[in-house]
Amino acid sequence: MSDIASPNTPEAKTSIVVSDENGREVRKHNTEIGYRVQSGHLSLLSRKLINVLLYYAQRMRGEEDKEGKYWVDVAKIVKDAKFNSRDYELLRESLDELQSVKIIRPTESGGITSDVLIPSFTLDNVVHGANESLPTGQKRRGGRLVVGFSLPVGVKELLLNPRSNYTVLPILYVASLRTIGGLVLYEITKRYSTNPSGVTNRETWQWWWRILTGAADGAAPPEYKYFKRDVIKKAVDEINTVTDLHIELIEFKEGRWVKNLQFAVEFVKQTSFDLDPPPIDNTLLSRITSLGVSTAEAEKLIQRHGEEDLRNNLEVVEDRLSKTNLPQIESPAAYLKTALKNQYGAGRKAQIDALQNRSKKAADARASRIAVTAEEENIRLGALRAARERFDALALETQDKLITNFGATLKGPALAAFKKTSLKSPLVSATFNQWLIDSVPE
Numbered sequence: 518m519s520d521i522a523s524p525n526t527p528e529a530k531t532s533i534v535v536s537d538e539n540g541r542e543v544r545k546h547n548t549e550i551g552y553r554v555q556s557g558h559l560s561l562l563s564r565k566l567i568n569v570l571l572y573y574a575q576r577m578r579g580e581e582d583k584e585g586k587y588w589v590d591v592a593k594i595v596k597d598a599k600f601n602s603r604d605y606e607l608l609r610e611s612l613d614e615l616q617s618v619k620i621i622r623p624t625e626s627g628g629i630t631s632d633v634l635i636p637s638f639t640l641d642n643v644v645h646g647a648n649e650s651l652p653t654g655q656k657r658r659g660g661r662l663v664v665g666f667s668l669p670v671g672v673k674e675l676l677l678n679p680r681s682n683y684t685v686l687p688i689l690y691v692a693s694l695r696t697i698g699g700l701v702l703y704e705i706t707k708r709y710s711t712n713p714s715g716v717t718n719r720e721t722w723q724w725w726w727r728i729l730t731g732a733a734d735g736a737a738p739p740e741y742k743y744f745k746r747d748v749i750k751k752a753v754d755e756i757n758t759v760t761d762l763h764i765e766l767i768e769f770k771e772g773r774w775v776k777n778l779q780f781a782v783e784f785v786k787q788t789s790f791d792l793d794p795p796p797i798d799n800t801l802l803s804r805i806t807s808l809g810v811s812t813a814e815a816e817k818l819i820q821r822h823g824e825e826d827l828r829n830n831l832e833v834v835e836d837r838l839s840k841t842n843l844p845q846i847e848s849p850a851a852y853l854k855t856a857l858k859n860q861y862g863a864g865r866k867a868q869i870d871a872l873q874n875r876s877k878k879a880a881d882a883r884a885s886r887i888a889v890t891a892e893e894e895n896i897r898l899g900a901l902r903a904a905r906e907r908f909d910a911l912a913l914e915t916q917d918k919l920i921t922n923f924g925a926t927l928k929g930p931a932l933a934a935f936k937k938t939s940l941k942s943p944l945v946s947a948t949f950n951q952w953l954i955d956s957v958p959e
Contacts, residue, residue, distance in 0.1 A: 545683060547708055554733050554734070555621050557618035558614070558812070562611045563618070564700055569688065572597070573589045573594075590661055590663055592661070610812070619633060620633070621734075693760065703752075716782065718779070719779040721776060762784060764780050805827065810850045829863065834853045901953075905953060907953075
């Protein structure tokens with residue numbers, strides 16, 4: 518660990534964690550698994566971020582500054598949470614969410630408490646010689662961007678050092694998940710992965726919907742079939758594909774209707790632990806929000822339609838918005854939703870695919886024609902060589918007779934050249950070779 522000055526208190530010393538790359542895990546007390554949102558919205562990146570911040574805070578336990586903040590290089594947080602490397606504005610927005618969104622925490626004694634995930638944070642630059650004075654008017658440049666964050670006092674010890682009833686979450690798997698439902702369900706099923714029963718808690722599907730989507734208290738759930746299609750199925754498939762768990766949905770019905778849900782869970786050997794998952798496409802999120810869609814709604818659209826479908830339809834919307842000669846679109850956000858509903862992007866993709874297929878077929882046809890022409894030319898040249906070899910093998914008298922017969926077939930410039938130089942003219946020689954194919958049989 519290396520000491521640097523805190524941006525808020527230059528005279529204080531605090532540790533900037535240098536993490537190893539293998540086996541990085543955060544321990545979360547089970548009361549912290551599956552946050553129940555009281556108000557606001559926790560985005561996917563905010564949920565990843567709190568896990569990463571807790572990981573660093575647990576490693577720096579007892580090393581906070583005078584204000585209770587832990588300081589970490591932003592570059593390390595960006596890497597671990599899988600932000601795009603330069604998207605610091607989105608990092609700041611995610612930190613804002615962690616500070617402003619209220620969650621309901623169950624207490625160990627069975628009660629509840631309303632709280633935030635981090636009470637305060639600071640983003641600042643740290644440079645060498647931070648305590649040295651500069652001439653008037655000069656600004657300090659360069660350095661490293663760091664974030665300082667605090668934890669709620671009432672649960673600080675529980676967050677930093679859970680001694681029992683906690684779940685171990687590998688940072689790599691947390692970073693690999695790309696939907697809110699997948700991340701939350703992974704945390705919950707990971708908690709039960711060592712349970713002898715091999716199943717999670719059994720709750721109403723409305724409870725699972727609220728937890729897996731982060732819907733605030735009072736929000737109305739959709740029909741179950743849409744929740745299952747848009748959230749559960751994608752979360753299960755994602756967990757089974759990229760994590761160390763295999764889970765299955767268990768439905769409990771009353772009559773025709775599903776009432777309760779539970780998940781069977783088992784630990785599986787995951788060979789891809791050392792693979793570095795790609796960052797979340799924050800650029801796609803930014804393109805959607807630039808149309809006037811909220812971040813929360815943008816994440817729902819990505820979860821419901823998938824990244825590829827959204828990119829295809831975004832291209833249609835952006836292309837339409839760029840055409841200033843057409844009537845202005847009053848609500849780009851509504852136009853995007855219409856495009857997704859009617860699958861304008863699929864039609865555009867089909868047109869592009871058709872154009873690419875036509876281009877490929879034309880290129881293949883040209884290549885085929887070239888190949889055929891080359892083959893025909895090789896055959897022709899082979900026949901010419903064979904005919905000339907047969908001619909050279911003939912007696913001189915026979916050769917002279919053939920040359921005379923050949924000259925009788927010529928007219929115009931070829932005949933004049935023949936009379937002057939016999940077969941020495943390139944024009945006459947080429948014509949003679951072709952004539953030999955028919956005149957000197959094999």
